[in-house]
Amino acid sequence: LTAESTTVELEVKDATGEAWLKGVVDFHEARKQERTAQQAAKEADRAAQREAKDARIAAIKAARVEQHAAKRTLAEETRAAQRAERLSQREQQREQQRSARQAEVEALKAAKEEERAANRQATDAAKQLRRAQ
DSSP: OOOHHHHHHHHHHHHHHHHHHHHHHHHHHHHHHHHHHHHHHHHHHHHHHHHHHHHHHHHHHHHHHHHHHHHHHHHHHHHHHHHHHHHHHHHHHHHHHHHHHHHHHHHHHHHHHHHHHHHOOOHHHHHHHHHHH
């Protein structure tokens, strides 16, 4: 072996070692990037799950608010209907009282008319009795 062949062998071994080392470094770099990508995917998945959970919670809260508003509206409508019913009953009572008063007035008028008629008859009878005497 000559010095030149030894130098070539060393250069080949050196180049092979560098290639091997570069391969190892590249392998580790690829694994690091893969782990980074997996971590990013996990974080994205967690964020998506968090957003979905927040959306569900918001939907539930909105439904509760809507339900509460519906109950309040129903209660207000019920109170309004009850108030209208009471007003209607009062108006009916007033109308009945007016009718009763009107009937009473009519009865009093009829009684007075009967009394006048009876007085006229009595007066006429008294006049006839005087004439007859």
